[in-house]
Amino acid sequence: MxxxxxxxxxxxxxxxxxxxxxxxxxxxxxxxxxxxxxxxxxxxxxxxxxxxxxxxxxxxxxxxxxxxxxxxxxxxxxxxxxxxxxxxxxxxxxxxxxxxxxxxxxxxxxxxxxxxxxxxxxxxxxxxxxxxxxxxxxxxxxxxxxxxxxxxxxxxxxxxxxxxxxxxxxxxxxxxxxxAMAGADFFDITINGYGAHGAMPERSKDPVVIAMTLGQALQTIVSRNVSPNEPAVLSITQIHAGSAYNVIPGEAKLAGTVRAFSDDVRALIRERMRSVCAGVAAAFAVEISVDIRDIFSVxxxxxxxxxxxxxxxxxxxxxxxxxxxxxxxxxxxxxxxxxxxxxxxxxxxxxxxxxxxxxxxxxxxxxxxxxxxxxxxxxxxxxxxxxx
CATH class of the missing domain: 3.40.630.10 (Zn peptidases)
Incomplete structure (x- = not known):
């Protein structure tokens, strides 16, 4: 041809x-x-x-x-x-x-x-x-x-x-x-903890530990809240925290992307992300801010x-x-x-x-x-x- x-x-x-x-x-x-x-x-x-x-x-x-x-x-x-x-x-x-x-x-x-x-x-x-x-x-x-x-x-x-x-x-x-191609959100999550000496963690509200807990919890949204019949991805692609070996930082940041072929699924994931962040914030007595942005339509x-x-x-x-x-x-x-x-x-x-x-x-x-x-x-x- x-x-x-x-x-x-x-x-x-x-x-x-x-x-x-x-x-x-x-x-x-x-x-x-x-x-x-x-x-x-x-x-x-x-x-x-x-x-x-x-x-x-x-x-x-x-x-x-x-x-x-x-x-x-x-x-x-x-x-x-x-x-x-x-x-x-x-x-x-x-x-x-x-x-x-x-x-x-x-x-x-x-x-x-x-x-x-x-x-x-x-x-x-x-x-x-x-x-x-x-x-x-x-x-x-x-x-x-x-x-x-x-x-x-x-x-x-x-x-x-x-x-x-x-x-x-x-x-x-x-x-x-x-x-034919997924819609996408980008997100930034900021954990406002309380820093301390690395040898005295009891004096901190450790945002690094909270970030690890939150990262695991967010992965349950796709596995336990989204129907298995609906393709979806939630990927944490960035973690930023700390600057020294012996300092527990006061802040940690997570960032990443959400992908799905349904706007209803994307809305569900956004809602659950905010709820999970609020729950983790309450559990650890810290403030967690969540910014989720609609970047690509389906x-x-x-x-x-x-x-x-x-x-x-x-x-x-x-x-x-x-x-x-x-x-x-x-x-x-x-x-x-x-x-x-x-x-x-x-x-x-x-x-x-x-x-x-x-x-x-x-x-x-x-x-x-x-x-x-x-x-x-x-x-x-x-x-x-x-x-x-």
Missing amino acids: PTIDRIDAFADELTAIRRDLHAHPEIGFEEVRTSGIVAEKLAQWGVEVHRGLGGTGVVGVLRGKGSGTRRIGLRADMDALPMEENTNLKWRSTIPGRFHGCGHDGHTTILLGTARYLAETRNFDGTVHFIFQPAEEGLGGARAMIKDGLFEKFPCDEIYGLHNAPDLNHGELAVLPGP LVNQEEHCKVVADVARTVVEPSKVITRSKPKMGSEDFADMLHAVPGAYFWLGHDGSVPVHNPGYTLDDKILPIGASVFSRIVETRLPATS
Whole structure:
């Protein structure tokens, strides 16, 4: 099954763009250079450019042939991660503590390739909105764009997004109707105890011991309060306390994340977390403050649009490589908020390499760039067919 010849013809240029973005990563809401390159490329290809939505977001508007009024949104995220890269690539990150360890440089490049092809051919009847989003990695970039009037200024009848997937084989594409990625909360818990000498614990209200007790108690929420039929995760990922061997500190902090596919389950977990913290605080005669923040909505794909993705994908990759019964992922994605506003679908595109995303040794396979751009382009040409 073929990728689009015209896209294949400039695949090397896409690779060069992707590697340049990779070498100059920018984290959420700091994508000044990246958004500048995106805007420059879009304008060069004759796409109408709008900047500043959600801070560093960019939207390109392209109208096809005819007078069709339907509008499709295509979205890519642009931000990198605040972590070090541990690869020997010639185009590795040049910025300490910044790394495109999730492949958003690839997503941005795929959407740029789509924009170039559609701008050169305009073989569709309607309007395409190319949405380049900042700050996907837990900072609320999608919500920021929506708050700035994304869908009022650039209405969409349907919307699509993708993510690279090193856990799939090269050329495999997976799409799942219904809840496909978990909603997520982040939490911070602060235990205000009473410090003392490490040799005199009876004079303290030891927040370290309380933190260990609380950590164990919180794990019972999923195992004993959430139905076994409802997937859920509560992970404590940070513990901070103390600064010396012989000092019992006065404060300890716990932080982490909650994941679930049901908003009712998420509400239950929040309620139980607050209750458990209050109970432990009463038991140890200390104050415990709890801050739980809704970061990602549950990502829900529409069945109609999943079928669109699957049917189109079978014209680009081998039909046997299109997976429509994939399992939901406990990871989260803020494209979910766009899907709450506009119906559509989010899918995964496999590539060579077994190192997972968010690992310092992760690498993106540039061979997926023309595949992703071809799928996006054919979605537009299929859903907005040009009239003869």
